[in-house]
Amino acid sequence: MLKALSMELRGGFETSKTNQVEIRNLCEDLGKNIDELAGRTAALEEDIGDLRAAVEQNKEQIKDLKAGEVGVMAKMETLANKQRRNNLRFRRVHEGLEGDDLKGLVVRSIKQEVNFEDSEVELAKDIQRVHRVPAEMPPNREKARKILVYFHTYAIKQRILALALKKKSLSVDGAPFDIRSDLKSITLNKQWELGKIIHIIKRLGAKAQLRFPASLKVMVNNKLYNFSEWNDVDGLIKKLEKGIGSG
Numbered sequence: 001m002l003k004a005l006s007m008e009l010r011g012g013f014e015t016s017k018t019n020q021v022e023i024r025n026l027c028e029d030l031g032k033n034i035d036e037l038a039g040r041t042a043a044l045e046e047d048i049g050d051l052r053a054a055v056e057q058n059k060e061q062i063k064d065l066k067a068g069e070v071g072v073m074a075k076m077e078t079l080a081n082k083q084r085r086n087n088l089r090f091r092r093v094h095e096g097l098e099g100d101d102l103k104g105l106v107v108r109s110i111k112q113e114v115n116f117e118d119s120e121v122e123l124a125k126d127i128q129r130v131h132r133v134p135a136e137m138p139p140n141r142e143k144a145r146k147i148l149v150y151f152h153t154y155a156i157k158q159r160i161l162a163l164a165l166k167k168k169s170l171s172v173d174g175a176p177f178d179i180r181s182d183l184k185s186i187t188l189n190k191q192w193e194l195g196k197i198i199h200i201i202k203r204l205g206a207k208a209q210l211r212f213p214a215s216l217k218v219m220v221n222n223k224l225y226n227f228s229e230w231n232d233v234d235g236l237i238k239k240l241e242k243g244i245g246s247g
Contacts, residue, residue: 087182090147109172190214204240
């Protein structure tokens with residue numbers, strides 16, 4: 001009986017040893033798996049870090065590209081406006097009013113309505129060409145196509161424009177019309193915004209002037225400010241409203 005009990009205990013010890021070995025092996029395998037997982041996690045974190053760096057780099061590149069695009073668009077706008085600097089637009093001149101002599105209508109309109117001092121002959125000589133914008137004939141003749149007038153001399157074009165802007169209204173053969181610079185639409189919008197700002201600045205007691213094609217010159221307390229963008233002047237307007245002046 002004692003012998004049988006001893007053998008049973010010995011078998012139990014052997015079994016326990018075997019279990020311990022298996023448990024130890026399992027722990028070692030688990031440790032290896034944890035180490036492997038930790039290695040993979042570290043590699044993933046490194047990859048994620050690289051991806052984040054790449055994303056930030058791409059953001060900077062996109063930012064630079066956008067800035068470059070803005071710069072290119074600004075240069076194209078400036079170039080287009082320079083090419084048109086000798087041009088004027090006549091708007092709302094009724095279709096067909098010119099008959100077969102559009103240039104003659106333009107010259108007559110300038111002499112009669114703008115009070116331009118040069119003779120019609122001299123004025124006609126300085127006009128390089130004149131035409132209505134190429135577009136489909138509008139069904140309503142009051143919505144007339146614009147007339148583009150190309151002058152040889154920038155100074156003459158500017159004198160005509162300045163005289164035209166001084167008059168409250170212009171009309172040709174009883175029909176109202178107006179004269180504007182021939183500029184890009186984006187530039188005309190800027191001029192429109194600048195015109196409103198000039199009105200505000202003058203109301204606040206300062207001097208302001210539009211500079212070609214769409215920048216602003218402001219004089220406050222004998223100090224000159226130049227603004228290339230109309231929204232850059234907000235800070236100065238706030239100071240003028242508070243009576244700070246040039247600050």
